[in-house]
Amino acid sequence: MKKGSVNRRGFLKGAAAGAAALVAKPAAQAQAQEATQTRPAAVVPNAAQLAAETGPPRGRVERIVENPGSDFMMDVIKSLNFEYITTNPGSSFQGLHESIINYGGNTKPELLTCCHEESAVAMAHGYAKIEGKPIMALLHGTVGTQHGSMAIYNAYADRVPIFLVIGNHMDAGARPPGVNWYHSAQDMGAMVRDFTKWDDNPASLAAMANSSIRAYRMMMTPPMGPVAIVIDSEMQENGMPAGPRPRIPKLTMPSPPQGNMAAVREAAKMLVAAQAPRIRINCQRAARTPEGMRLVTELAELLQCPVNGNGERMHIPSRHPLAGNGYQAYPVDLVLDLEVQGGGAAPANAKSISISSLDLFIKSNIRDFQPLSQADLAISGDAEATLPSLIEEVKRQITGDRKRVFEERGKRIGEAHAKQREQAIEEARYGWDSSPISLARLAAELWPLIKNEDWSLVGWQGFIGGWPGRLWNMNKHYHYIGGQGGGGIGYNAPAAVGAALANRKYGRLSINIQTDGDMNYAPGV
Incomplete structure (x- = not known):
């Protein structure tokens, strides 16, 4: 427990007692006022009802826990180095909420309150695409998870990492009466399991630590995607169990999966020999980082071939001479697909190479995997991680004669690109x-x-x-x-x-x- 946490819990205890003492005064005033009023023709709220809306909240004297499980959860969350937590607050994670503010100091992560769970998750989606790392979205029970589900699905389809934590009143014996029963579930993660990469419902603080580290590793290993950890309200609010404090596992990130080197050499051979190759790229997966964009550009410049993206995120500078489909009637004879779902469809009589990690993670229900790839050479591995070895192999296999052919090809492609840009400017005048x-x-x-x-x-x-x-x-x-x-x-x-x-x-x-x-x-x- 951090220094000063006893004072913080003492403050909460005093605040609860003070609130209880204040309850009697509004109630007494309400009774006196109601007795002196003449009942109107129309039923209007009485003073007690108005006081319930505008007066001090009814006090609840709860158990006072000076070293709750939520403080340990906060240590786990801090070990993952999140900058922010986006949330629409709810009772199922009130213990963790309090620990974020008072135990964690509301720094790294800082809590950002949102008006809707869909907004909270979508904020995390946009943040990750700029920063290249996730933040945490905190959701309340069944209703918060359902509200956030559309944004979770978008992130899943976009292969963007988001660390979801979902509160749940799991123990029926301790579950508050009323609406909290509607907001609780036996298997909370089931609602989003089809479009998250992994979820877990840990039953102890030690399990929560292990699951959180595992989830982070899975989330950040390509193909990336959102993960969900469900945390029980009682586990948050109960005191730490007796004995040694649970250990927080070390976070060690695995290397992204790379394509088989023999297959990479064969791909380089096909690319160097092709008369009119084209690179086709799924930008949000194959060039998800600045380094990915640099590698795609380098490969295109080596081959002097056009690069055609799907319009989602950057993959090559927009005014680069090789950006686009190439010149009119460009006779494509080989397509290199980078993380293209289903491998895409190559032009007639053209061969295709696919480098993709998507087959390494497919779910049965969501049909985002597209038609079966018809690639002539299929390489399983993360395209961005495989590109460095492919580039080196292409460099090794290029001869002086092929380089001269490439330069002539690139000149024609560049001229076509310049004309396309002029056409865009002309069309903008309409x-x-x-x-x-x-x-x-x-x-x-x-x-x-x-x-x-x-x-x-x-x-x-x-x-x-x-x-x-x-x-x-x-x-x-x-x-x-x-x-x-x-x-x-x-x-x-x-x-x-x-x-x-x-x-x-x-x-x-x-x-x-x-x-x-x-x-x-x-x-x-």
């Missing part, structure tokens, strides 16, 4: 003077105002025609963080808040062009 203002003009007018700033587009550009990506110079990983992942509306506004929170420490300007329909789903950000 309806320039229309009212309401066109989306293209909105993006075009905004660009001169931000181009000299350190900026970050933190909202999905799919709602605005993709115009920022066509007109702005996006060359940093944080310049665009993509969209919902699972197509669930209500993501944009709260995710933008979370991303802006992450950008704040870097002094970046965060930009979200918010659409009204999406805003109406989750307005209370």
Whole structure:
């Protein structure tokens, strides 16, 4: 127990006793006032009822625990180095809530209260895509979990890590009467099990520590995704068990799975020999970090081949000559798919290579795995982790003659890219003077105002025609963080808040062009 925690618990005890003493006064006043009033024709709230709404809360003298289990839970949470916890407060985690504030000092993590659980989880979603690491979202029982489920699903489909902690009144003998029975469940994690990477319901503090470390490791190992730990209210509020304090396991992160080296060499051979290769990339999985974006760009430059992304997050600078599909009638004969679900569909007569970790983690119910891959060479492994060895193998196999062929190919692709950019500028002029203002003009007018700033587009550009990506110079990983992942509306506004929170420490300007329909789903950000 940290120094000063006895004083804190003593304060709570005194506050509870004081509240109990105050209860009598409003009740006595209510009785006297009710006796002197003439009953009106219409029934209106009496003084006692009004006092219940506006007066001091009815005091509850609870047991006083000076070293509760929630303090140990706070130590576990601090060991995971979260910056923030987003939550809509609820009774099922009131013990942990109190420990966050008083035992943990409300720092690392700092508690951020939200108006809705969907907003709380979506904030964590946006934050992780900027910072590259998760924060924690704290949910109340069945109702909080259901409210947050849409945002959890979006993060799952987007392969974004979020550490979920869900409160539960597990013990029926200790469960408070009334509504808490509706908010409790035998298997709380079942509601989100189909779209979380892992969940657990630990029955002891030692198990909670072990499960939390395990969950963090699983969450951050590609393919990433949200995890959930359910914590019982009694385990939070009861005193620490007698005996030695439970041990918090050391957090050691495993290396991401890499593709088989023999298969990587074969992939390099096919790429070097191809006449018109193209890289096709699922951006949120294959270039999830700045290093991933750098590696994709390096491979494209080595091969002088076009890179076509799915428009979600950055994978290559938007004005890079190799960005896009290549020149008109580019005769694709080989496609390299990086984390593309189902391997995608290669053009007729073209061969394909797939590097993906998605087959390493598939669930039966959610059909996000897409059609079965038809790749000619399938490599199981994290694409970002496999790219360094693929790049080195391509370098080793390139000859002087092939390099000259690549350079000529790259020149033609670059010329086509420049024409596509000119075409985008021309198309942006259509309806320039229309009212309401066109989306293209909105993006075009905004660009001169931000181009000299350190900026970050933190909202999905799919709602605005993709115009920022066509007109702005996006060359940093944080310049665009993509969209919902699972197509669930209500993501944009709260995710933008979370991303802006992450950008704040870097002094970046965060930009979200918010659409009204999406805003109406989750307005209370």
